[in-house]
Amino acid sequence: MSAVLQAVLQFPGAHSALKPAGPQARIAEGLWNSMYATAIVVFLLVMAALLWAAFRRRRAEEPAPDPARERRMRRVVAAAVGITTIVLFTFLVSDISAGRAVTATPGKDAIQIIVTGHQWWWEVQYRDSVPQRWVTTANEIHVPVGRQVAVELRSTDVIHSFWPPNLTGKRDLIPGNENSLWFQADSAGVYRAECAEYCGHEHAKMALLVVAQSPDSFARWLTQQRDTAHTPADSLTSRGQEVFLSSACAMCHSIAGTPAGSRVGPDLTHLAGRATIAAGTLPNTRGNLAGWIVDPQRIKPGARMPPNQLDPADLRALLAYLETLR
Numbered sequence: 001m002s003a004v005l006q007a008v009l010q011f012p013g014a015h016s017a018l019k020p021a022g023p024q025a026r027i028a029e030g031l032w033n034s035m036y037a038t039a040i041v042v043f044l045l046v047m048a049a050l051l052w053a054a055f056r057r058r059r060a061e062e063p064a065p066d067p068a069r070e071r072r073m074r075r076v077v078a079a080a081v082g083i084t085t086i087v088l089f090t091f092l093v094s095d096i097s098a099g100r101a102v103t104a105t106p107g108k109d110a111i112q113i114i115v116t117g118h119q120w121w122w123e124v125q126y127r128d129s130v131p132q133r134w135v136t137t138a139n140e141i142h143v144p145v146g147r148q149v150a151v152e153l154r155s156t157d158v159i160h161s162f163w164p165p166n167l168t169g170k171r172d173l174i175p176g177n178e179n180s181l182w183f184q185a186d187s188a189g190v191y192r193a194e195c196a197e198y199c200g201h202e203h204a205k206m207a208l209l210v211v212a213q214s215p216d217s218f219a220r221w222l223t224q225q226r227d228t229a230h231t232p233a234d235s236l237t238s239r240g241q242e243v244f245l246s247s248a249c250a251m252c253h254s255i256a257g258t259p260a261g262s263r264v265g266p267d268l269t270h271l272a273g274r275a276t277i278a279a280g281t282l283p284n285t286r287g288n289l290a291g292w293i294v295d296p297q298r299i300k301p302g303a304r305m306p307p308n309q310l311d312p313a314d315l316r317a318l319l320a321y322l323e324t325l326r
């Protein structure tokens, strides 16, 4: 799955409000472009007037008061005030209408996703009328291209804010309050989103990826996510599962199909299918996984996962097991 990560790294626009990939982001970009262009014109006009005033030839003595000239000047000033008012009023109207367009109610066939903010990672859940078909993952949202995605935003601790700049504006996740937004990705790609509200020590390491894929490959992904974890097939991975279930890991993490069912930390049922670990902090490689498990505090000081002292053989078995969780 590091192909996903490669895509992010090779696509410099994967984290930019000026590279819109969906209808809302395009509205925001249009608003920005019009304000930017207007500001450039106003700046040039003001600078030109300033330079003209500074450098125009002066007469040696004060000219005699000239009522016609005074009237002309008054008219110029009134026109400038009038134009300024019109420009500001146009900004106000386009701002309000852009805001309304961005927050319009999503259609009935929108995909529903629940995103819960935790210090400092994102829980992502796809619900279904049948609870057995619910999918829980972390730090990665998969969506089909061209379909609306309605996101319900929750928080279990402090205020976070969900912001995928290529797709839409930001919206807060507030404890005890449900917020929502929707977006749509018009082209396949991997877009980076992040927490946009300071939420403590590791706020900067609270990113997530939005993977927009064709409807077919999204459907395949969702079906696969509904599977429980594979039963270990060899002695190494069985040992790894034993290590996982017999140490502290199982007190905080879930792996569907095993007795581990806690939701303190990210669901690990399909960990190996994710591109990054620790909310976009590190690429999901064996070395990074080992470093994280042994001492998460070195990588993300303050993260809600304690260091783990594991026998090297046990660690190797644990890593082999975690890598089977596709």
Ligand code: HEC
Pocket: 119, 120, 121, 138, 139, 202, 244, 247, 248, 249, 250, 251, 252, 253, 264, 265, 266, 268, 271, 274, 276, 277, 278, 279, 289, 293, 300, 303, 304, 305, 306, 308, 318
């Ligand atoms: C006290 C609870 C706790 C314990 C015990 C714990 N973890 Fe974690 N774990 C967390 C939390 C919370 C996170 C999310 C940290 C973050 O990204 O800020 C996490 C993140 C992870 C991640 C990264 C997941 C992802 O998708 O980003 C892995 C892998 C992981 N833990 C494996 C383990 C293993 C293996 C053990 C046992 C050796 C373990 N954890 C023990 C709470 C715990």
Ligand SMILES: [Cu+2]
Pocket: 160, 161, 195, 196, 197, 198, 199, 200, 203, 204, 206
């Ligand atoms: Cu934050």
